[in-house]
Amino acid sequence: MQTTSEAVAVVNEQRSQESTSADRGRIDIQNLQKVYESRTSQFQALKDINLTIGENEFVTILGPSGCGKSTLLRIVAGLEDLTSGELTLDGEDIIGPGAERGMVFQGYTLFPWLTVRENIEYGLKLKGVPTLARRGISSHWLRIIRLEKFASSYPKQLSGGMKQRVAIARALANRPKVLLMDEPFGALDAQTKVEMQEMLLEVWEKEKTTVLFITHDIDEAIFLSQRIVVMGAHPGRIIREFRVDLPTERTADVRELPAFLQMKRELAQLLKHD
Ligand SMILES: Nc1ncnc2c1ncn2[C@@H]1O[C@H](COP(=O)(O)OP(=O)(O)OP(=O)(O)O)[C@@H](O)[C@H]1O
Ligand SMILES: [Mg+2]
Numbered sequence: 001m002q003t004t005s006e007a008v009a010v011v012n013e014q015r016s017q018e019s020t021s022a023d024r025g026r027i028d029i030q031n032l033q034k035v036y037e038s039r040t041s042q043f044q045a046l047k048d049i050n051l052t053i054g055e056n057e058f059v060t061i062l063g064p065s066g067c068g069k070s071t072l073l074r075i076v077a078g079l080e081d082l083t084s085g086e087l088t089l090d091g092e093d094i095i096g097p098g099a100e101r102g103m104v105f106q107g108y109t110l111f112p113w114l115t116v117r118e119n120i121e122y123g124l125k126l127k128g129v130p131t132l133a134r135r136g137i138s139s140h141w142l143r144i145i146r147l148e149k150f151a152s153s154y155p156k157q158l159s160g161g162m163k164q165r166v167a168i169a170r171a172l173a174n175r176p177k178v179l180l181m182d183e184p185f186g187a188l189d190a191q192t193k194v195e196m197q198e199m200l201l202e203v204w205e206k207e208k209t210t211v212l213f214i215t216h217d218i219d220e221a222i223f224l225s226q227r228i229v230v231m232g233a234h235p236g237r238i239i240r241e242f243r244v245d246l247p248t249e250r251t252a253d254v255r256e257l258p259a260f261l262q263m264k265r266e267l268a269q270l271l272k273h274d
Helices: 004-021 069-077 116-126 131-144 160-173 190-207 218-224 252-256 258-273
Strands: 027-037 042-053 058-062 084-089 101-105 178-182 210-215 227-232 237-243
Touching: 027 069, 042 069, 042 237, 058 069, 058 218, 069 101, 069 178, 069 210, 101 160, 116 131, 116 160, 131 160, 131 190, 160 190, 190 218, 210 218, 218 252, 218 258, 227 258, 237 258, 252 258
Parallel strands: 058 210, 058 227, 101 178, 178 210
Antiparallel strands: 027 042, 027 084, 227 237
């Protein structure tokens, strides 16, 4: 019989083959428009969106409430149709949700009737991954999110930050090419938020996943990203892009660097004037 560590080794081997064999997570958006129509009116939610997110890049979309951030992310997730334009992942049209795109949204979307471990294993079970291999992967993630002791707990027994960690682990256990995150830390207290941001960066470095992250928190956008895309409202559109020139290693003291503070001022100014 296969042991857990053998099962994990097999899965890791499969993963390394997967990640070298093909593109992993390049998103191309060209001339994308989104118009919501009702019987009596039309509303242009997104206008002329052009954006490319490279393999393993961490890009944040920053913008005021109502500018269309969630709409754009939901379209990339395949949960919403685009009105016109092109949208591809590794050259393939996105026409619906898919396992290669993991999602973490605000508010905890865990299944309340499943334990923490079962929540993490959910997508793997759907894919038909055998029990032992599933167990190996969920144990790996329980360690990373430091919730080994809560493997058999139910979501209602966890704090907000703990639930959000499980949601991230659940999305990443499927080894998606792209991780789509819509204000995932918006409801957390300041300290927990910082811990979650650091954990996310650690995971991103290890997993080589492309991340498209949404926030309206300027500090969070700078701390996490390699690139920040700023959107404006009425209609929802991209107004500017910034490359974040900060050390790859993002520790707490990055927030004190002159470059960080300068960028913070610039972004605040930009958002104020839009
Ligand atoms: N299903 C829908 N039908 C009609 N209008 C919609 C629909 N979903 C969103 N909108 C409109 O599209 C615009 C963008 O909404 P969206 O949720 O994408 O904004 P957002 O940038 O994510 O805002 P927030 O920061 O508050 O989450 C809003 O004006 C909203 O009213
Ligand atoms: Mg939103």
